[in-house]
Amino acid sequence: MTGWGPGGPGPLEAALRAGRDAGRKLLVPYVTGGLGAEWTEVVRAVADAGADAVEVGIPFSDPVMDGPVIQAASGRALAAGTTPDTVLDGLRRIDAGVPLAVMTYYNICFRLGHERFARSLVDAGVSAAILPDLPLEEVGPWASVADEVGVETVLLAAPTAPDERLVRICARSRGFVYAVGLLGVTGERETLAASATVIARRLKAVTDLPVLVGVGVSNAEQAVEACEVADGVVIGSAVVRRLLDGEGPLGVAGFVAGVRAALDR
Amino acid sequence: MALGEPSVDGRFGEFGGRFVPETLVPACEELERAFRSAWADPAFRDELDGLLRDYAGRPSPLTDCDRLSAEIGVRVLLKREDLNHTGSHKINNVLGQALLARRMGKHRLVAETGAGQHGVATATAAALLGMDCTVYMGEVDMARQALNVFRMRLLGAEVVPASSGSRTLKDAVNEAMRDWVASVESTHYCLGSVMGPHPYPWLVRELQTVIGREARRQCAERLGGDGLPDVVTACVGGGSNAIGIFSGFAGTRTELVGVEPAGGAAIGRGVPGVVHGMKSYLMQDEWGQVLEAHSISAGLDYPGVGPEHSHLAATGLARYEQVSDAEVIDAFQVLSRTEGIIPALEPAHALAWVLRDREALAGRTVLVNLSGRGDKDVAQMMDLLEG
Numbered sequence: 001m002t003g004w005g006p007g008g009p010g011p012l013e014a015a016l017r018a019g020r021d022a023g024r025k026l027l028v029p030y031v032t033g034g035l036g037a038e039w040t041e042v043v044r045a046v047a048d049a050g051a052d053a054v055e056v057g058i059p060f061s062d063p064v065m066d067g068p069v070i071q072a073a074s075g076r077a078l079a080a081g082t083t084p085d086t087v088l089d090g091l092r093r094i095d096a097g098v099p100l101a102v103m104t105y106y107n108i109c110f111r112l113g114h115e116r117f118a119r120s121l122v123d124a125g126v127s128a129a130i131l132p133d134l135p136l137e138e139v140g141p142w143a144s145v146a147d148e149v150g151v152e153t154v155l156l157a158a159p160t161a162p163d164e165r166l167v168r169i170c171a172r173s174r175g176f177v178y179a180v181g182l183l184g185v186t187g188e189r190e191t192l193a194a195s196a197t198v199i200a201r202r203l204k205a206v207t208d209l210p211v212l213v214g215v216g217v218s219n220a221e222q223a224v225e226a227c228e229v230a231d232g233v234v235i236g237s238a239v240v241r242r243l244l245d246g247e248g249p250l251g252v253a254g255f256v257a258g259v260r261a262a263l264d265r
Numbered sequence: 266m267a268l269g270e271p272s273v274d275g276r277f278g279e280f281g282g283r284f285v286p287e288t289l290v291p292a293c294e295e296l297e298r299a300f301r302s303a304w305a306d307p308a309f310r311d312e313l314d315g316l317l318r319d320y321a322g323r324p325s326p327l328t329d330c331d332r333l334s335a336e337i338g339v340r341v342l343l344k345r346e347d348l349n350h351t352g353s354h355k356i357n358n359v360l361g362q363a364l365l366a367r368r369m370g371k372h373r374l375v376a377e378t379g380a381g382q383h384g385v386a387t388a389t390a391a392a393l394l395g396m397d398c399t400v401y402m403g404e405v406d407m408a409r410q411a412l413n414v415f416r417m418r419l420l421g422a423e424v425v426p427a428s429s430g431s432r433t434l435k436d437a438v439n440e441a442m443r444d445w446v447a448s449v450e451s452t453h454y455c456l457g458s459v460m461g462p463h464p465y466p467w468l469v470r471e472l473q474t475v476i477g478r479e480a481r482r483q484c485a486e487r488l489g490g491d492g493l494p495d496v497v498t499a500c501v502g503g504g505s506n507a508i509g510i511f512s513g514f515a516g517t518r519t520e521l522v523g524v525e526p527a528g529g530a531a532i533g534r535g536v537p538g539v540v541h542g543m544k545s546y547l548m549q550d551e552w553g554q555v556l557e558a559h560s561i562s563a564g565l566d567y568p569g570v571g572p573e574h575s576h577l578a579a580t581g582l583a584r585y586e587q588v589s590d591a592e593v594i595d596a597f598q599v600l601s602r603t604e605g606i607i608p609a610l611e612p613a614h615a616l617a618w619v620l621r622d623r624e625a626l627a628g629r630t631v632l633v634n635l636s637g638r639g640d641k642d643v644a645q646m647m648d649l650l651e652g
Contacts (some may be wrong), residue, residue, distance in 0.1 A: 060554065065446070071429055107540055110538065132286050133539070137283060158290075167291075183447055184443075185447065
């Protein structure tokens with residue numbers, strides 16, 4: 001895959017816009033890279049089960065934006081010897097059939113160097129990067145390299161941001177805008193927080209980019225509720241918990257297919 | 266030249282910044298505005314100075330170590346932060362932050378703690394001002410500092426174990442940040458050192474400059490000549506007690522020496538990285554995974570360091586030494602025996618460096634920031650020395 005050049009949307013944004021234009025609600029499951037021997041099979045399986053893109057975590061030692069489930073998954077993957085290279089090697093070897101985004105923390109990118117990290121993503125067929133500890137004020141140096149090399153940098157937008165900040169976030173975000181559904185870290189919740197649709201609505205009012213709600217979207221019912229306003233959802237902990245519980249690619253694909261069916265209903 | 270303000274993007278040279286989840290950016294901005302306004306407000310300063318004097322017991326004394334000095338041939342002065350209420354310099358910071366939290370309308374404090382000194386200080390300030398308080402502490406540290414856990418609970422704080430990763434200070438910071446991401450509207454994160462996202466490294470430094478201001482004045486009164494010690498030294502974990510005392514002597518002829526534990530030497534053994542909201546020296550592997558520190562002292566068991574220290578090291582304005590656990594255990598006993606002062610294990614690092622480098626320091630005057638008292642470490646040392 002090569003750079004997509006200035007001006008036009010990258011492959012992730014293009015795919016998500018196409019899905020939205022076709023009347024679909026967008027579904028992006030998250031899988032922790034290196035979690036279990038079959039993790040690349042899981043990526044493929046959730047893609048086949050109806051994902052519009054797949055978010056793959058490169059595990060980091062200190063994931064401050066993640067709750068207990070993804071912390072545990074990251075810890076287990078790291079203990080098994082997972083590195084950024086092993087995750088990207090794994091992704092390079094598969095054809096998921098949908099765009100891939102990696103989610104990791106900034107130190108992984110900083111340590112390798114912006115240029116090298118961006119190129120390693122492109123080499124592995126990854127379209128986009130999500131770095132939750134790199135907010136708008138700090139994203140510039142990485143984002144300009146990413147733009148040049150052809151990696152879409154997805155920014156997060158949180159309920160605490162005033163409207164004028166949402167405008168600036170959307171202007172800098174590529175691929176989609178990741179609407180943080182609640183005040184808190186990743187993890188499953190009993191119900192969808194009221195803040196999820198509020199932030200989605202505020203973002204929809206200021207951007208034409210696809211708006212996907214993540215953090216605290218736990219099941220099909222909550223996904224449908226979020227998508228009454230949002231263009232789609234990211235589902236992380238609900239997927240990863242099933243992997244930690246020993247469900248293989250088929251089981252997890254079944255869960256994702258269920259969410260897909262509910263969104264299509 | 267005093268220590269300067271960070272740049273508008275929160276940098277000391279290339280270090281610092283605000284690398285936090287988007288959710289927290291507005292809270293960091295609010296905190297910066299609130300601190301700037303409070304720090305320029307005489308009423309706020311008066312209230313804080315009053316608490317530091319009447320509640321915390323400031324000014325802390327300057328003690329000449331006659332017997333120790335005679336034994337090692339170096340004149341050693343101690344800045345006695347161990348005599349503050351709650352037993353360490355941490356109270357200087359938390360009284361300021363608790364007043365600031367109240368000024369911002371926040372009624373709950375969260376904090377991380379390593380040895381428990383910052384947790385105890387935060388719990389104390391919360392009790393004083395009638396605020397709720399939750400302290401995160403690594404499981405390993407809760408075991409080795411059980412008395413401080415009890416103290417915090419006695420003071421009305423909730424102590425929550427950090428059970429991930431190395432289960433020490435680094436993981437307590439992670440848990441405190443996760444709490445703050447979820448509670449930011451009602452809660453102030455009372456960070457315990459000159460680390461974390463902007464404005465904390467600057468804010469905490471300003472609240473600790475009281476150590477340096479007092480020490481500078483006391484040295485001028487006590488010492489002959491130009492009234493300056495030849496060397497000022499302090500232990501460095503995050504680095505708040507060090508930056509506090511350095512601030513009084515920056516730009517003078519006095520040499521500034523920070524002392525890191527060999528097992529947690531971010532400056533000595535790390536390379537620049539980003540964790541806990543800041544760019545600074547960091548012990549990490551080739552892929553950027555943060556390494557676990559290993560120090561006898563829970564308060565210094567941290568793989569990172571405050572960004573201003575990274576800047577001072579990179580520019581040569583201060584230098585940083587490392588000492589081993591064995592040297593620290595020795596220094597802990599030497600000060601107890603020669604001066605009747607049982608130091609905390611953290612400042613015993615600074616003393617350990619003075620003892621080790623006594624020949625190079627011969628005939629000179631060294632001011633050591635005795636950042637805390639050793640009561641909390643006595644049980645651990647008893648096990649180690651007599652167990």
